[in-house]
Amino acid sequence: MSVIVEFSVETEEFVFGSALETVEHMAIELEAIVPVGGQVVPYFWATGTGFEAFERHVAADPGIESITQIDRIDGTALYRAVWTRDVDGLLGGLAETEAVVLEAMTTDGGWQFRVRFPGNDLLGRFSEYCTEHGISIHVGRVHPLAEASRAGRLFELTPGQREAIVLAVRRGYFEVPRRTDLSAIASELGISQQAASERVRRGADTVLRTALLASRFD
Known part of the structure; x- marks a missing residue:
């Protein structure tokens, strides 16, 4: 196994x-x-x-x-x-x-x-x-x-990407207007703002491509 x-x-x-x-x-x-x-x-x-x-x-x-x-x-x-x-x-x-x-x-x-x-x-x-x-x-x-995250397997996210996206959603990063920014997300994760930006962008891109492009819309 x-x-x-x-x-x-x-x-x-x-x-x-x-x-x-x-x-x-x-x-x-x-x-x-x-x-x-x-x-x-x-x-x-x-x-x-x-x-x-x-x-x-x-x-x-x-x-x-x-x-x-x-x-x-x-x-x-x-x-x-x-x-x-x-x-x-x-x-x-x-x-x-x-x-x-x-x-x-x-x-x-x-x-x-x-x-x-x-x-x-x-x-x-x-x-x-x-x-x-x-x-x-x-x-x-x-x-x-078998213990790997189901969401991570579904969207093929790395643990770091999933953690960053989940935190961004919970803190209102994707809301309009935004309730938080990458600096605050990075601080909470204990990583640099550049690393937080990379994880959120790449993770969001993976989720959107999987959710929207993996299926055919006739």
Whole structure:
């Protein structure tokens, strides 16, 4: 049975995260970890300002072969990064154990992950991998896939997106006139205003597309 694990890791424990840690005013969220030709290729969203400087910073990292901006919507851009070396850190461990990254984003001083493993045996193997490679992770919650939010499954929302949208609705963000703003939502969630904006916009877009475009109207 598939199992979902929520854990955090310090920035220095995450090689890819270390390549981004000195960039200010930029919130990062991994989109997927995909094995390509034996390499682990991260796709990620960056939300903030100064994308050109951000790209130069990442490209200057000795472990990065290239970084390509695939798409951009207002203050958020989707990137693909290719490594110059084999990744034997956290990303390598996730790839080896067939894990699927459901959510991964920057936090103050580290990263927060929500990962799905095909079974407890592979979760155990991932734990052993981290111990063998000296990677310290802080596990917050472990639960079967069956316990995942029904609304999250229906609309394919990440937990962060669902939390932000639910809070925005409850606080009157979508009402006219608005009863709250993104700054207040971000403060209540304990994240940056840019990260709150990204979660609300992407989550709302997913819900609307699923609700309105998935069905045919004759």
